[in-house]
Amino acid sequence: MAAQPQAPASCCIAGDQARALLKALADPIRLQVVEALAPGERCVCELTEQLGLAQSKLSFHLKVLKDAGLLSDRQQGRWTYYRLQGRALEQLRDWLDQLMLCRSS
Amino acid sequence: MAAQPQAPASCCIAGDQARALLKALADPIRLQVVEALAPGERCVCELTEQLGLAQSKLSFHLKVLKDAGLLSDRQQGRWTYYRLQGRALEQLRDWLDQLMLCRSS
């Protein structure tokens, strides 16, 4: 059967969006951040300590990840907590699945 | 002496390997190349025409993709045919799944 052009809601992100996610993840520091956040949210100061990064450096990468939709943040008092957005990872996986579908035809 | 990291064959690629794949895919031109190759193999001259790219430019990006393990090539006469390595895409998807698993625990 031919590949289906339509797909469920959570699927089907555009190539551009997929590329934004790929680009955000394709950096060693940002990947460490994502892995550090996989178990659950952390505040910036915990991350700087855990990863041994300069604060400004971490902040830069957190912004990249947030802009890509991979992280959300929440402010509580003086601390800012970052959290991994599983939705973005799912979308990327679905995009990969779609690509593999095209292939197997 | 290839000290093999302990991991099941298709799953469980290291973060470094995942990052190499992410980096290779995180470029608009390379993403176009990958999508162009999804239906099946193409020779370089077909790709240059289809994508409207300078030959040297395309060659550069093909090398990046091949080095990352996303493409394989096959020489036939004067032509070189490139083919998408579905295995690499699967590995990347599995790596994503693994990351999502860590998250939900």
Place this chain on the structure above:
DNA sequence: TACATTCATCAAGATTTCTTGATGTGTAAT
């Protein structure tokens, strides 16, 4: 042999991305 075709590779410049240190903003404690 001589020549054209296909593709890879190289070096130099252009562009993008990252890092660093300084400064700014908001919050809370004294």
Place this chain on the structure above:
DNA sequence: ATTACACATCAAGAAATCTTGATGAATGTA
């Protein structure tokens, strides 16, 4: 009000990546 803390943002330099045009290697054709 002053100070300390947590974090974001900025500008300038450093580093990585991409592009371009030229050249080279391999294959096939006349």
